[in-house]
Amino acid sequence: MLMNTKSLVKIDRTDRRILEALQQNGTLNNQQLAEQVGLSPSPCLRRVKALEDAGIILRRVTVLDHKKLGLTLTAIILISMDRHTPERFAAFEEKVIGYPEVQECYLITGQDADYMLKVVVPDMDHYHHFLLNQITRIQGVSGVHSSFVLRRVLDSTALPLGYLGTA
Structure with a gap:
């Protein structure tokens, strides 16, 4: 099976921690997220923006109890x-x-x-x-x-x- 590796985005351990935290709670504000992943707020915000710009974070949603x-x-x-x-x-x-x-x-x-x-x-x-x-x-x-x-x-x-x- 062929896979287009050009479309893959490399993420590091910190990016992965950010993504895991946001998947569990998309309502975290930048300060809370930064504290949870061990970053200061400015670098955390830059990383989240980069993940959004790369198309990894598509959107944030609210999950409802059907x-x-x-x-x-x-x-x-x-x-x-x-x-x-x-x-x-x-x-x-x-x-x-x-x-x-x-x-x-x-x-x-x-x-x-x-x-x-x-x-x-x-x-x-x-x-x-x-x-x-x-x-x-x-x-x-x-x-x-x-x-x-x-x-x-x-x-x-x-x-x-x-x-x-x-x-």
Whole structure:
């Protein structure tokens, strides 16, 4: 498997500590972050800015408790397409990106499906409506297989940084 090493950014041990701290708590202000990683505030701010400029830090988000908001049903949907053309895939992706119920969308291989979606809705009635009135109406969708999450065992947004080499 070929990998484009030109797009990889070298990070050192301090950068990794900054990234790990921010993945655990994106609300840390610069002073708190600097104290946590053992830097003074100015160098810490410069490093965070450099990580943002390099495209490593894409954005900071707030993770919400879906159940407390009444979003109690999570579905994993495998979707098959009728034709494997760039135009068909682009049209599908453009549609699902606009659906707020879709949290994740992956073009996949190794299954009898082309896409895998993670969808969060209030209940089965809402899922049924979403499936029949949105997903199955997308041109090119030829098959849908739904699975429902019974329990979240692990739900993390953090990337594993411990194995990365340091510069």
